[in-house]
Amino acid sequence: MRFKLSYEIRDKYLRKDMLPTIFCPGCGIGSVLQYTLRAIDELGWSKDEVVWVSGIGCSSRVPGFVDFDGLHTTHGRALAFATGIKMANPDLKVIAFMGDGDTAAIGGNHFIHAIRRNLDVTVILINNFTYGMTGGQVAPTTLKGLRGTTAPYGSFENPFDIAELAVAAGANYVARWTVFNYVQGINSIKKALQKKGFSLVEFLSPCPISFGRRNRMKTAPELIKWYNKITVPISKAKNMSPEELKDKIVIGEFVDRDRPSLNEEYEEYKKRAKKMMGWEE
Amino acid sequence: MRYPFPVGKSDFIQGDEAIARAAILAGCRFYAGYPITPASEIFEAMALYMPLVDGVSIQMEDELASIAAIIGASWAGAKAMTATSGPGFSLMMENLGYAIMTETPIVVVDVQRSGPSTGQPTLAAQGDVMQAIWGTHGDHSLIVLTPATVQEAFDMTIRAFNLAEKYRTPVILLTDAEVGHMREKVDIPNPEDIELVYRKLPANEEEAKYPFGDIHGDLIPPMPIFGKGYRTYVTGLTHDEKGRPKTVDAEIHRKLIERIVNKIEKNKKDIIDYETFELDDAEVAIISYGIVARSAVRAVKILRSEGIKAGLLKLNVVWPFDFDMIERIAEQVHAIYVPEMNLGQLYHLVKEGANGKARVDLIPKIGGEVHTPQEIVREVKKCECGV
Numbered sequence: 001m002r003f004k005l006s007y008e009i010r011d012k013y014l015r016k017d018m019l020p021t022i023f024c025p026g027c028g029i030g031s032v033l034q035y036t037l038r039a040i041d042e043l044g045w046s047k048d049e050v051v052w053v054s055g056i057g058c059s060s061r062v063p064g065f066v067d068f069d070g071l072h073t074t075h076g077r078a079l080a081f082a083t084g085i086k087m088a089n090p091d092l093k094v095i096a097f098m099g100d101g102d103t104a105a106i107g108g109n110h111f112i113h114a115i116r117r118n119l120d121v122t123v124i125l126i127n128n129f130t131y132g133m134t135g136g137q138v139a140p141t142t143l144k145g146l147r148g149t150t151a152p153y154g155s156f157e158n159p160f161d162i163a164e165l166a167v168a169a170g171a172n173y174v175a176r177w178t179v180f181n182y183v184q185g186i187n188s189i190k191k192a193l194q195k196k197g198f199s200l201v202e203f204l205s206p207c208p209i210s211f212g213r214r215n216r217m218k219t220a221p222e223l224i225k226w227y228n229k230i231t232v233p234i235s236k237a238k239n240m241s242p243e244e245l246k247d248k249i250v251i252g253e254f255v256d257r258d259r260p261s262l263n264e265e266y267e268e269y270k271k272r273a274k275k276m277m278g279w280e281e
Numbered sequence: 282m283r284y285p286f287p288v289g290k291s292d293f294i295q296g297d298e299a300i301a302r303a304a305i306l307a308g309c310r311f312y313a314g315y316p317i318t319p320a321s322e323i324f325e326a327m328a329l330y331m332p333l334v335d336g337v338s339i340q341m342e343d344e345l346a347s348i349a350a351i352i353g354a355s356w357a358g359a360k361a362m363t364a365t366s367g368p369g370f371s372l373m374m375e376n377l378g379y380a381i382m383t384e385t386p387i388v389v390v391d392v393q394r395s396g397p398s399t400g401q402p403t404l405a406a407q408g409d410v411m412q413a414i415w416g417t418h419g420d421h422s423l424i425v426l427t428p429a430t431v432q433e434a435f436d437m438t439i440r441a442f443n444l445a446e447k448y449r450t451p452v453i454l455l456t457d458a459e460v461g462h463m464r465e466k467v468d469i470p471n472p473e474d475i476e477l478v479y480r481k482l483p484a485n486e487e488e489a490k491y492p493f494g495d496i497h498g499d500l501i502p503p504m505p506i507f508g509k510g511y512r513t514y515v516t517g518l519t520h521d522e523k524g525r526p527k528t529v530d531a532e533i534h535r536k537l538i539e540r541i542v543n544k545i546e547k548n549k550k551d552i553i554d555y556e557t558f559e560l561d562d563a564e565v566a567i568i569s570y571g572i573v574a575r576s577a578v579r580a581v582k583i584l585r586s587e588g589i590k591a592g593l594l595k596l597n598v599v600w601p602f603d604f605d606m607i608e609r610i611a612e613q614v615h616a617i618y619v620p621e622m623n624l625g626q627l628y629h630l631v632k633e634g635a636n637g638k639a640r641v642d643l644i645p646k647i648g649g650e651v652h653t654p655q656e657i658v659r660e661v662k663k664c665e666c667g668v
């Protein structure tokens with residue numbers, strides 16, 4: 001892969017009048033944004049055919065910084081709004097940029113149902129194990145024992161594995177990487193974008209300010225070291241016992257399949273309706 | 282274009298069915314909903330018709346998703362609607378505010394049932410008036426229409442779409458289980474005889490740069506829909522004229538919210554709609570809306586026959602509210618009665634409008650039944666005996 005220089009990507013896709021971003025030093029969201037833009041760039045997609053949707057949270061501020069149509073909605077509801085956009089105009093390509101709290105807590109129901117329907121959308125998920133924007137409360141992804149302002153003695157709940165959840169709910173494409181797996185990350189986003197139906201690329205993304213600071217990892221490099229320790233590639237995980245996999249997070253490509261998408265199903269449904277009513281042969 | 286129901290003639294149908302047919306004739310091509318009594322028949326009719334007219338009808342996971350989906354559809358260029366009842370309407374409040382803040386044309390039907398909570402699912406009420414007007418948080422305005430008959434449910438649905446498109450705002454069709462489930466004769470016009478309004482689109486690139494700016498001086502910005510090459514950013518955060526978040530600037534917030542409120546407030550004359558009955562020489566006035574207004578018409582006739590000069594103001598729009606008109610009526614009569622199927626909602630607005638110029642009495646009724654004309658007559662006479 002030949003990499004374009006970052007400033008080329010920046011100049012081509014960012015809204016200059018919105019900069020600087022709101023992201024803290026060491027935050028991983030900017031990197032994931034860059035990967036997404038690089039994927040779009042390599043696919044040669046026009047800025048006029050893509051709509052970015054988001055909910056509320058640090059991650060959800062991304063659509064504001066890119067020069068595309070964008071809908072920054074309410075906390076957790078991005079995929080419900082996206083359903084309307086995609087179904088009303090199937091020609092639009094829809095990217096949802098979401099946080100882990102946004103996706104799996106307040107938006108959990110929309111998430112599993114968007115996947116069940118196989119909505120034609122690519123979710124780029126920033127999993128920073130915390131609620132960044134509101135200052136470091138625990139999230140449904142926070143690993144047991146890790147601290148947040150609402151669990152100052154360490155989280156006592158079981159976390160969600162969002163990628164596994166998406167596979168079980170029926171997504172067409174699911175991959176998870178950390179922000180420093182950039183080549184795999186960009187390739188996965190490219191695959192996801194080209195996929196019909198629901199696709200998800202999850203990134204473990206450093207949030208040194210709200211999360212790291214409370215868990216003895218004040219900087220991005222410390223967090224990245226920790227990711228190295230806790231992640232296992234999916235190929236290796238296949239040969240590991242459940243005990244060995246305890247407290248590990250699997251990364252890699254989880255599923256790649258082509259179940260019919262919601263838009264395709266609805267086109268068929270319309271035809272069926274007209275036939276059943278005797279409007280068409 | 283072919284329609285899946287008869288047009289250009291009358292039909293004997295339910296209120297809910299009338300709303301669905303009117304929506305399709307108004308150009309609605311996206312419906313998202315979640316089943317709830319007594320609004321489900323709207324959804325069921327839309328489910329039947331939409332695929333046939335190349336529109337979308339989709340059952341979402343809940344009401345939060347339903348209103349979210351129609352807002353998304355609206356930004357993708359479609360006229361869009363959802364329908365619900367009390368509990369679902371409560372769930373929609375956050376995104377209703379989002380639609381107001383982002384100036385998204387949508388139609389939300391609330392077929393009221395008795396509450397609070399799950400209350401009496403199959404029985405009518407008028408308990409959502411305040412929620413329709415003030416249910417979402419923050420300073421805002423929107424439009425609330427109140428049909429009393431199945432024909433009005435039909436006509437006002439078309440009007441709801443037209444007002445939503447014209448003013449780039451959510452419009453609520455606030456009806457009730459009685460109107461929703463009642464069957465009446467409805468004149469369904471020929472589609473070409475229906476006047477339809479479409480949102481103002483930006484005339485050029487320059488206009489599209491200000492999706493939230495008052496570039497025409499009429500307080501209503503043109504709406505650059507998605508996919509047309511304008512690359513618009515839409516946020517529920519306080520934003521400037523270009524749509525950029527500006528969350529701590531008091532002046533930008535004030536300017537935005539005042540414009541959103543004023544585009545409704547300054548166009549009150551165009552939006553407000555009412556009917557009067559025997560009001561010109563009335564000494565007592567009844568102010569009513571929706572299903573109860575039908576009992577009120579009869580009550581006025583009975584009162585007149587008994588020598589009491591009663592008159593009726595029937596409101597077809599309960600928001601925006603014409604406080605001045607109520608004051609003028611209050612100056613003319615000595616008492617105003619507000620029969621409502623609740624323990625006092627519109628009553629508060631009427632009382633404020635009357636401004637102390639006349640006594641204002643509530644005639645409440647809850648439990649699911651509409652006031653009988655006799656009940657209204659009895660309450661009016663109770664107070665009028667000494668006059």
Ligand SMILES: Cc1ncc(C[n+]2csc(CCOP(=O)(O)OP(=O)(O)O)c2C)c(N)n1
Pocket residue numbers: 056057058059060075098099100101102103126128130131132133134139
């Ligand atoms: C209905 C509602 N509840 C709560 C909030 C407050 N809130 C804003 S962002 C946020 C959490 C964000 O966390 P996450 O989704 O993980 O995204 P991040 O900021 O970490 O990227 C919350 C709870 C809100 N805006 N709306």
Ligand code: SF4
Pocket residue numbers: 022023024025026027028029058059128132133206207208209210211
């Ligand atoms: S709080 Fe965390 S997620 Fe939010 S911008 Fe800062 S580092 Fe990033």
